[in-house]
Amino acid sequence: MTKPVRERLRARYENDEEARHPVRRRARTRARLIPELRRAHKLWSVRIAAFGAVLLAVWPELPAEVRADLPYSNQIGAAVLVLTLIARVTKQGKSS
Numbered sequence: 001m002t003k004p005v006r007e008r009l010r011a012r013y014e015n016d017e018e019a020r021h022p023v024r025r026r027a028r029t030r031a032r033l034i035p036e037l038r039r040a041h042k043l044w045s046v047r048i049a050a051f052g053a054v055l056l057a058v059w060p061e062l063p064a065e066v067r068a069d070l071p072y073s074n075q076i077g078a079a080v081l082v083l084t085l086i087a088r089v090t091k092q093g094k095s096s
Contacts, residue, residue: 044087052080 040046055076059067067073 044090044092045084048080048084048087052077052084055080 034040070076072079
C-alpha cells in the first residue's frame, strides 16, 4: 500500500469508533415484517410454502408404491420451491 493511501485510511478510521471495532458494528439490514402480516395467509407464496411443508411432512408416511406411481415424484420438492419463488415475486392483487 502506498503512503498516501495508508494516510487516508488512517485518517478515515481514526475518529470512527465503529470502523475500528467491526465486531461492534450494527447490521445495516434488518428483517422486516410485511405491513399486511395479518393477511399473509392469503398470499400465494405463503399458501404454496405451506403446501410444501405439509407435503414434506406426509411424504415419508406414504407407501413406497404410491410414491413410485406418482409421475415426476423426485422433482416435486424442486417444483414447489420454484412455484413459491415465482409466487413471491409476482404482484398479487388485493383480495377481500
